[in-house]
Amino acid sequence: MKTVAIISQKGGAGKTTIALHLATSAALEGRNTALIDLDPQASAANWSDRRAADLPVVLSAHASRLAHEMKRVADMDGELLIIDTAPHSDSAALEAAKAADMILVPCRPAILDIEAISNTLDLVRTTGKPIYVVMNAVAPQGNEATEAADAIADLEVNVCPVQLRQRVAFSRALIGGQSAQEFEPGGKAAQEAASLHEFMCAHLNLPTSETQRGAA
Numbered sequence: 001m002k003t004v005a006i007i008s009q010k011g012g013a014g015k016t017t018i019a020l021h022l023a024t025s026a027a028l029e030g031r032n033t034a035l036i037d038l039d040p041q042a043s044a045a046n047w048s049d050r051r052a053a054d055l056p057v058v059l060s061a062h063a064s065r066l067a068h069e070m071k072r073v074a075d076m077d078g079e080l081l082i083i084d085t086a087p088h089s090d091s092a093a094l095e096a097a098k099a100a101d102m103i104l105v106p107c108r109p110a111i112l113d114i115e116a117i118s119n120t121l122d123l124v125r126t127t128g129k130p131i132y133v134v135m136n137a138v139a140p141q142g143n144e145a146t147e148a149a150d151a152i153a154d155l156e157v158n159v160c161p162v163q164l165r166q167r168v169a170f171s172r173a174l175i176g177g178q179s180a181q182e183f184e185p186g187g188k189a190a191q192e193a194a195s196l197h198e199f200m201c202a203h204l205n206l207p208t209s210e211t212q213r214g215a216a
Ligand SMILES: Nc1ncnc2c1ncn2[C@@H]1O[C@H](COP(=O)(O)OP(=O)(O)OP(=O)(O)O)[C@@H](O)[C@H]1O
Pocket: 008, 010, 011, 012, 013, 014, 015, 016, 017, 018, 039, 043, 085, 086, 087, 136, 137, 138, 164, 165, 166, 167, 168, 170, 171, 172, 174
């Protein structure tokens, strides 16, 4: 089972949005996927309650129960586990980071957000796990993303080549327990979410329908 932790100590960076979209993309691919929600706000678990489809499985847990819940998912032949974490929670975020094969750090492209990710990076770097900053809610027009990527480069961390732009579909989809791919198939948000999923799978060596098409 591959595990991806979504971590940012800053509130509202896009952790839950990214966690839900990655988990849903994987489930739509037919991959046995679970999401563990470590945030006491339980936004991901609440989304699952609003969702008609059974997959991905979403479990709400306290960080002290993470290892136990991970074993439960693995015992259910889980292939992919996404962990959504709470802001301002060093110890829980560290538990998630230690458990992960890959860590994604969502960051909005504003100076205050970029400055704030240093704390998160200091925390997750102690694990030695691969880390990618994912630029989220980037203005659809202008060069905000390029400027932000330059500023992040100074932090000597990998920046994910896929960015999510500020798109209404990312937030509206969640109201009905959906992802952007389900809410507006073929829309720009759906394409960006799919690209981020491809990037994650490539890093984890998980085949996708896209890579299999390319190999055929
Ligand atoms: N790319 C995007 N486009 C449009 N809206 C977005 C995007 N990313 C996030 N949002 C919206 O921004 C808000 C915060 O996003 P989200 O809840 O995913 O952040 P979070 O990091 O999980 O927050 P918290 O730290 O409180 O858990 C939500 O209302 C969400 O719908």
